[in-house]
Amino acid sequence: MVRMDTAVTTALPYKVADLSLAEAGRHQLRLAENEMPGLMALRAEFGESKPLAGARIAGSLHMTVQTAVLIETLVTLGAQVRWASCNIFSTQDEAAAAVVVGPDGTRDDPKGVPVFAWKGESLEEYWWATDRIFDWSAEAAASGADWIGPNMILDDGGDATLLVHQGREFEVAGSVPEATDATSHEFRVVLDTLRRSLELSPDRWTRIAAELKGVTEETTTGVHRLYELHAKGELLFPAINVNDSVTKSKFDNKYGIRHSLPDGLNRATDVLIGGKVVFVAGYGDVGKGAAEALRGQGARVIVSEIDPINALQAAMDGYQVSRLESVIGEIDILVTGTGNKDVVRLEHLLGLKHLAVVANVGHFDNEIDMAGLESLPGAERIEIKPQVHEWRLPTGRSVLVLSEGRLMNLGNATGHPSFVMSNSFTNQVLAQIELWTRPDAYPVGVYVLPKHLDEKVARLHLDALGVELTVLTPEQAAYIGVPVEGPYKVDHYRY
């Protein structure tokens, strides 16, 4: 990876400072590859035919060990790639270093992929790095072209896509608007970034937008932005919604959290989960995984829900379903995984047992009213260790808040394991191949992957688990009206 200051002053902006970091990263990549059979299978299937030859991918997604395996898979399939992280804290530096050096490179002769990401970026650095993945001048120079840009985006949260749309909009307008008092700090940085760009080139983003064949988007949030853009008629290129593949949304939420929630609780607190009363707010896929994990450790789990269907599912699965305020005084561990705001409010924090643990595995930071806690007169914050804080309350009791109320499966554990990410990322690669190789099939719009590819993702993960798949006879296939090789289900099938 590269620091901003060196990056702008060196010819090889992705030169690596620390080779031992890259070596440690390569060990981890090797282990991760073993847990990412989907991606490795795509390398085996497409490594020779290189369906992504010609694709120049601007990638914006957490720069972790798993993403490193994704990046090297894209390269193996023929793509050229530049990468930034989509979060200022989520980069694993050794993974970034390993990708930059590449499997066969050295510090002084890196053969990998330019990565612009490090753990703990400022917002200025973050948007600078995002801008970098659209600057392919080094590649142009290497190939002797006068200009080349990316022709594909792989996005997580939509920041890369935003930059292109926003940049082009300002180029069309001829100027970047001034920030006002209401402008957030982050958007000021975006405006500054685009203002600098406009000064250097009046049509850079317009040219890039024209070149782009499409974007594949990882998350709910990014997908939501894409549907909005498309609804307003402003979407500039086709998009594939990777988030709603079954092998993405039903897998990483449920099985990822089942793994990383107890992991984070253990690393943070070492508190015995067995025998404890645990409250899980929300019984969507995240809540289902959380409740299963905690019951599996011998906890008594109480669930809350706003949706009567999910509430009934929770009851049918044997959980007590109560409002948080009804049982607040019994709770040892409070987990929120709703995607909504203000789920754990100040009155809840004040009502918990002494030293109850508070953990967020939802989506946004505001599931827990940390702001209320911070401004509570008489409340005192004591750091037990990084990401674990005791808040002494005016009641005389304390609560233990993990990751300052942010996602504790990232902050106190290591996020989704490789095997889960292999499912998500295999969807990503297949989506990139779809958009790149079958452009006519995808006019501007937002698509989910066809079911046969969703099934393919699953299929590529079976061998690693020793799963034997049963094969339909032609007669059986005809009988239920599906092809022998699938797809097998109607679109609204719920799994």
Next chain:
Amino acid sequence: MVRMDTAVTTALPYKVADLSLAEAGRHQLRLAENEMPGLMALRAEFGESKPLAGARIAGSLHMTVQTAVLIETLVTLGAQVRWASCNIFSTQDEAAAAVVVGPDGTRDDPKGVPVFAWKGESLEEYWWATDRIFDWSAEAAASGADWIGPNMILDDGGDATLLVHQGREFEVAGSVPEATDATSHEFRVVLDTLRRSLELSPDRWTRIAAELKGVTEETTTGVHRLYELHAKGELLFPAINVNDSVTKSKFDNKYGIRHSLPDGLNRATDVLIGGKVVFVAGYGDVGKGAAEALRGQGARVIVSEIDPINALQAAMDGYQVSRLESVIGEIDILVTGTGNKDVVRLEHLLGLKHLAVVANVGHFDNEIDMAGLESLPGAERIEIKPQVHEWRLPTGRSVLVLSEGRLMNLGNATGHPSFVMSNSFTNQVLAQIELWTRPDAYPVGVYVLPKHLDEKVARLHLDALGVELTVLTPEQAAYIGVPVEGPYKVDHYRY
């Protein structure tokens, strides 16, 4: 209920022979009502306003205790009802009797609903009974009208709907075709039934079809027929697909089988499930419920799947996933729940352990190759007790076949419990209300219930389980972009 022969010769065809049967039935209805809070809540909500006033419902659905509660709910909501069963074996005679007598009736003065169903009908009797629910001459006579017909159908499997469509088709054609060698026994009976009808009236079905405001259909099979009819442009009235409500398909399959599979195994065999190796073919909703139930009894469960996504789910849930032939010699109990044919083939039956139990909880009888078994030279069938047969095989081993290969949760147990059926039937009633009261909203076509009604079904079942539902604040609702009162999820949400 009524026997065919008496029915045609009496003025009150639904006169009950056996009052004590009706009394036993009413006890069971009372217990079932306590387990069917959704239907009882609809009685409380709509008992006064009677939204089904004017509706004349021809119902064709298994005449069980639970259906009795459904029928009396429809009546409480203002409907007139006539009923037949949709299966020759599934009627519980005491339930039929109780419905005929009614809550306040006596044998000689029944005040209930005409039911044409008894356990163990012949096919001739079955189609006669189905024809009866379309004959409202008694009601016409009672109200002084010269003719009235039903204006709604409540269907399970589509036989009632079929009769109308087929009858009208033949009336349009002017004659009923002759059976050929290829005509099944059952369709011959249908043809005979309609031929008799045509002799009596040239436009009976045409008139009925014109009168009908719609049908609500319970099952996958019936729904499939409806979509086919509509695709061919032949559907004569709107239809609501009750089967694909979340509170139907995700509930009765999974939670119903979880209950009734071990129940049927126990009643049939008394074999200890704990410690046994159980094979579950198919990991759809049925398979998921089956596997959970058997693991909960201490069995080791092996699963098979053709769909890689479901296979991966099974693995993630901790089950071994193998082809049947790979593990055939280890299996103590073999359960099939796929909806496909030829899942358990002769070679499998021959490879099982001595006295292994074979159980079908799928959909059709042909999941197990009973025909192959019956024609196997040297195979011998010994009745241990009704619905439990030992088949001695030429290998010297035996297998225990439940319910002659048919659905053992019906044959060896009592089908879905009342609470599960309350979910399904509350969907049915809401669907009837929708079609009857909002005809403009449903032009001819096939619809699923709107999500807010699906959620309502769930909501009506929470109190009985002591579930407290959490209520969104207006701010939270706005934040996630849903109304406070729901619906809460996008249509493709998978639950």
Next chain:
Amino acid sequence: MVRMDTAVTTALPYKVADLSLAEAGRHQLRLAENEMPGLMALRAEFGESKPLAGARIAGSLHMTVQTAVLIETLVTLGAQVRWASCNIFSTQDEAAAAVVVGPDGTRDDPKGVPVFAWKGESLEEYWWATDRIFDWSAEAAASGADWIGPNMILDDGGDATLLVHQGREFEVAGSVPEATDATSHEFRVVLDTLRRSLELSPDRWTRIAAELKGVTEETTTGVHRLYELHAKGELLFPAINVNDSVTKSKFDNKYGIRHSLPDGLNRATDVLIGGKVVFVAGYGDVGKGAAEALRGQGARVIVSEIDPINALQAAMDGYQVSRLESVIGEIDILVTGTGNKDVVRLEHLLGLKHLAVVANVGHFDNEIDMAGLESLPGAERIEIKPQVHEWRLPTGRSVLVLSEGRLMNLGNATGHPSFVMSNSFTNQVLAQIELWTRPDAYPVGVYVLPKHLDEKVARLHLDALGVELTVLTPEQAAYIGVPVEGPYKVDHYRY
């Protein structure tokens, strides 16, 4: 089996009236044999050497299909056997008939074992039958001896053992005391039985007692009596406490109830267990099995305990632990399995939800205050079906009481499955062999089976479940200080 009246007037008291009953019984025996691998393995191991040759066993134990397999195993091992049931209701008549006829016999030429038991005996008949198993005059006549008596007892609850001790005591005293007002009805019958005996012979029981080499006892209750007798110095022959073998007490309670509790609930009520709140009183082995079974069906389980260690176990296993009165109004199904009295009291019954189910899987009938319920003014009892009664309470609510408050796993289901009983009965047979073949090893006293035999019982049940046992190397065995072939654990090991 035989009716009392015919028995006393026929030369072949065990002539069978109904051959088809015996045939049905033999089918069931064949199925049960497949589920009783321990007994079948003993037949294979000892069928030739016949270690029980010369043993004449007086057996008193529930005359079920499983017991039939036990009896025929004893015979295969060389013993002569006479049998009575130890409970007036527990006989399965087809099993008794099958045993009497024997595998190769016919109605007119029975070749089996004399059984004096039928379902629904009076107390007079019961004690007459128990007396019969000590009357070996037919065998004496057949062998030309002038007198022979039994030399072994196989007992369940201790009634056979009681008769011998009591009979000898009265013979020593020279008379049987008169009943007083305080004498229970049952003990009056015992006194009458022994008085008749004393009239016929002054030393019959003394002679039998002298002949007896020992007794093997099945139950807690019987074992308790034996320890008391021995403590008072009155025990007349050695006894083996089969009840406290690990493969008995840790298996039949836990795994037996796990199977038969949901079975009984289903057969009795068909109420969906999933989603319901179930209360389990007692978290011993019975409670552990009950809680596991109900959670496995999706119920929410609340447990009560008096022993803090078991209470802590319940909490560690993830259950809510509460007093019954604290949660009485939330309970859908109330299960008691404590072995204590007055666990479910009238105030509890009055506080339950409408139509809550009340089930006893403990030991004695008085776990539930049925007497209080029966004498409650305004309470009304309605039979829904045999063994299922609705009690309408003055509160306006009802409760559903199973098996009239008695053991519902027997009354509403079929008791322990064969595989569980195979473990218990293999202990019985090994205990009989020990006492019969190694009399010097067991002076008068009460013993548990040596651990190597307990382990043997388990070992004989592994193959049927496909279990592969790992074998210690001599070095490993030496390292942990045990023989390669076991026993492996110290006596106080808790499993």
Next chain:
Amino acid sequence: MVRMDTAVTTALPYKVADLSLAEAGRHQLRLAENEMPGLMALRAEFGESKPLAGARIAGSLHMTVQTAVLIETLVTLGAQVRWASCNIFSTQDEAAAAVVVGPDGTRDDPKGVPVFAWKGESLEEYWWATDRIFDWSAEAAASGADWIGPNMILDDGGDATLLVHQGREFEVAGSVPEATDATSHEFRVVLDTLRRSLELSPDRWTRIAAELKGVTEETTTGVHRLYELHAKGELLFPAINVNDSVTKSKFDNKYGIRHSLPDGLNRATDVLIGGKVVFVAGYGDVGKGAAEALRGQGARVIVSEIDPINALQAAMDGYQVSRLESVIGEIDILVTGTGNKDVVRLEHLLGLKHLAVVANVGHFDNEIDMAGLESLPGAERIEIKPQVHEWRLPTGRSVLVLSEGRLMNLGNATGHPSFVMSNSFTNQVLAQIELWTRPDAYPVGVYVLPKHLDEKVARLHLDALGVELTVLTPEQAAYIGVPVEGPYKVDHYRY
């Protein structure tokens, strides 16, 4: 804590170098106290009466945060204490520092307990530290006595007890024997330590042994040594076997491993456990906890056993039971928890899947043949991170070995959680009180705690989990023949 070199040269050998370490430790102690309700309850109950007044305890047990809470509890109950760790790696330095400083002390004025322990001692340092806990000269000086020694031992593994017995033996003999070639390195250090002691004083250990009122021992290993000593007639003072309290052996093994095994796997590898095939060698309490934890994470668990009873339990709990060699090629994660040696042999390591994880949660290091692996030609060891090593094998595959084959729940996780240790340590404190206050009740010998104290330990942990205990009525207690307040079970009850 203190370094050896400073210790011998300072008047206050336990002066703390790093106050911030002590502060961090005190934070952790505060959190741990909340998870150790048993110890805190003893402080509340006995803090005023101080039953341990006069007791001078030499403690040898892992110097962790939990032990710190134990030590301060002993002090609160009136004891004087000196402490060493019983393992060279297990000390948590911040815990040691916190104990030395004490709740109210400062670096320059410590008011706590002398602790001689730090993480990473040499064997020389270890035995020096163990010797220090018997040197009470500072306390003698403080009290003006000419000599005082400890009068109680609290031991884990028996090293402190060994030193006294061995020291006295050599004093009786008049000399310490020379080491031979066969003497292990560790025993050489012991001999050197005692030789130095003998040079300074001819009767130090004799005097100490005479003074000692008893020892309470934590572990299987230590208990085994005590029984051996007593069997040889060499035990010098009474001993309480804390290990075999129910609330110790059935709790820390099962619930401790259930917690710490997945924790260690996650911290070491981040490999998704869900869907993986996990092999658990041994189904004792450790194996039961391990299997439950892994199934709870969605793994498929295969178990091995040598004891047929435990094997049958595993089968009844739904696990596949196989020999390791039968399934070696399917295993993703291999866990051994047997307490035996050579369970995972070289041929097994060579047969595993590529990058399979190998984890020891048994007792001794030799469960896995690490020596064989280290001497295997062509095998290469790569450190992925501390305590996680990839071993590249000549087969071309690798295995991931955790904690170099030692206990990974200690090496890769943090051992038993506080709540579990609270159970164990409450037993320890009660055992110390028994021996100290009721010496007449315990002549020289080895005892387990009376059952009423075992139950008391459990009782003290119920409130923290919200458990309501049910109380027997006097009638109920009389009926089952136990006191209302317990103990409730016969000694051989297996829980």
